[in-house]
Amino acid sequence: MKKFEEKTVHSTEIFKGKVVTLTVDDVILPNGKEAKREIVHHPGAVAIIPITRDGKIVFVEQYRKALERSIVEIPAGKLEPGEDPAVCARRELEEETGYGAGELTYLLSFATSPGFANEIIHLYVAKDLYKIEEKRTLDEDEFVSIIEATIEEAEEMIENRQIYDAKTAYGVLWAKMNKM
CATH class of the missing domain: 3.90.79.10 (Nucleoside Triphosphate Pyrophosphohydrolase)
Incomplete structure (x- = not known):
């Protein structure tokens, strides 16, 4: 396991554009609590x-x-x-x-x-x-x-x-x- 890793349990795509895609990810934090992360996906x-x-x-x-x-x-x-x-x-x-x-x-x-x-x-x-x-x-x-x-x-x-x-x-x- 990576130090302080957040495990994604669910990901919802909320936008897909010409350059980026935006997801909202439900994650489990290192302390076991849940949180949401908004992630911009870019091809590089x-x-x-x-x-x-x-x-x-x-x-x-x-x-x-x-x-x-x-x-x-x-x-x-x-x-x-x-x-x-x-x-x-x-x-x-x-x-x-x-x-x-x-x-x-x-x-x-x-x-x-x-x-x-x-x-x-x-x-x-x-x-x-x-x-x-x-x-x-x-x-x-x-x-x-x-x-x-x-x-x-x-x-x-x-x-x-x-x-x-x-x-x-x-x-x-x-x-x-x-x-x-």
Whole structure:
């Protein structure tokens, strides 16, 4: 048994959307009492830290309805069912930035919001970038602009909350620690 494990005794799906499914789970707590857990099920995603030959990070700026504003992020996207994360990373990099990568390296995977969601992001760094001649098209509901910034400029964007999400802040920190 896992430490502090909560055993699910019943799960009710209350919403199934294009991106997430929401369930309410009845669980037995480690002390034997019952509780309810609302869980957001997500297929997982990738995020990419694209580094240009001159050491800049390629970001995308896009509107995020949940925040009611635009933020600057590293390119990222949802995994399709059964899709290899590396394949997804290359696709998302090309779609969102117009760049391909001569070198794509897996860094790590992490949970985004483990208190209520099972989403895992697989993080990659992309180097030896090159412009794609025929850029893949964005999803029909996706609108982005490209920003290339130094580590110092990215840190300023974190301070002024243009960069406002954990995956991007982590990506900037990783790039700084690895002297990209």
